[in-house]
Amino acid sequence: MQRKFILLSYLLFLVPLLFIVNFLFDIITLEKIQGLPIFFPFIFCSVGLFFASKAFQIKRSPMALGAIIANSVLFLFPFIYMMGGTLIFGV
Template identity: 40%
Template sequence: MNVKKAAAIFSITFPIISAILIINFFTGVISIPWQGMPVFFPLILSPIGIILALVLIKANKRCAIYGIVLNAIMFLFPFFWFIGGTLLFGV
């Protein structure tokens, strides 16, 4: 496997992993010891995925665009979650 294929796979895998952790946070299917951390993971993983997608953009434009869009959505999720929680619950 060459480096560009690995970058494509990782740039799309990071938002999928973040989404799975957030869905598990909401549903509680699997108990994890770090209770609020799945909401913070996109803040760490998404910039890495965006950088990988930007490196990949000349080799495989379609996968790179998917990676950038998915990572951007996942990066913004924690901010929407915190703002929505403040607006709804007033904490």
């Protein structure tokens, strides 16, 4: 059960990360969801953080701790992105 939670948590981390990388570097043009990839971590990473914390409660492993840290950092990315844009570009 713990392995499934960790795998699901990392999957919920990678999906928004791929969307963010695509948004920043415009690898594949997604015109219909223009700014939405920046806000995907709010939904995906909060669920991933829940599964990672459950896995950490079952068994304290470094993989579960890494999933908690990764999901937490990506959850904070939209705030950092918006504040950085305001500070740097003044928009």
